[in-house]
Amino acid sequence: MNPTSAGARRSVRTRAVSAAAAVVVTALGAAGLVSCDTGNDDPGGPAFSERPTAPDTAGFSGExxxxxxxxxxxxxxxxxxxxxxxxxxxxxxxxxxxxxxxxxxxxxxxxxxxxxxxxxxxxxxxxxxxxxxxxxxxxxxxxxxxxxxxxxxxxxxxxxxxxxxxxxxxxxxxxxxxxxxxxxxxxxxxxxxxxxxxxxxxxxxxxxxxxxx
Structure with missing residues (x-):
């Protein structure tokens, strides 16, 4: 495996997680939610989905x-x-x-x-x-x-x-x-x-x- 390519993928995952957490905090006013993937090939830490789905805030009225x-x-x-x-x-x-x-x-x-x-x-x-x-x-x-x-x-x-x-x-x-x-x-x-x-x-x-x- 190319070390440079693996590092790039981890960087992409990190940026994606950060963006998703920011969306969740803004929409719900609570802690960001993440999903664990037990099949991750990186034993060094918790695994996250590469493309977390942002919450649908279109119907949120504030009530x-x-x-x-x-x-x-x-x-x-x-x-x-x-x-x-x-x-x-x-x-x-x-x-x-x-x-x-x-x-x-x-x-x-x-x-x-x-x-x-x-x-x-x-x-x-x-x-x-x-x-x-x-x-x-x-x-x-x-x-x-x-x-x-x-x-x-x-x-x-x-x-x-x-x-x-x-x-x-x-x-x-x-x-x-x-x-x-x-x-x-x-x-x-x-x-x-x-x-x-x-x-x-x-x-x-x-x-x-x-x-x-």
Missing amino acids: PPSSVASSASEVVESARASASSAAASASAREASRAASVGAEIERSRQAAENALKDVQGQGNALGEVAMTGKPRADTGGVLTVVVTITNKTSEEASYAVQVDFLDPSGQVVETQFVGAEDLEPGGRKQPLVISRQPPEPVLTPRLTKAQRY
Whole structure:
């Protein structure tokens, strides 16, 4: 075999492979594909076909195949459904928590009202209860009172408190009840009393009764 002729053939094969790889990279944006020939008479390295076929790019539109687009759409819809389900679950949990809190407040209010039904005068715990108003700017204009109940005895006790709201003439237009149950000695609780009356006329809250039981 003529060494010069063999070297020329290898040079031709090398240039052909390089050209084919460049076409594949440009058309597909991926690594060039080559085909191995197990019958190559050159044991010094991998064999390549001398005339690799360039990919047909005439019909390439730049759009993903329909199957890929469909899969992507399914993934997006699945993600949206999961997000919607998570949001609905969080909303349901919050609604359940709010309902539970509301039920506990109503139960405590009812217990305080029942405890004060037969109490004469101002009760036996007026000195253990204080009352302060919250700025209307912090409550959206709603009249809100913080009732501070402190157990000043040496034993566990429960408390019931009555707060009246008076109009400018001194008439009681609304009555609210709050309480604190099983308060440890020295323990303190600060329930809120919120008036349901309109902002006008301006009402004045009054601590009317406080009973320890």
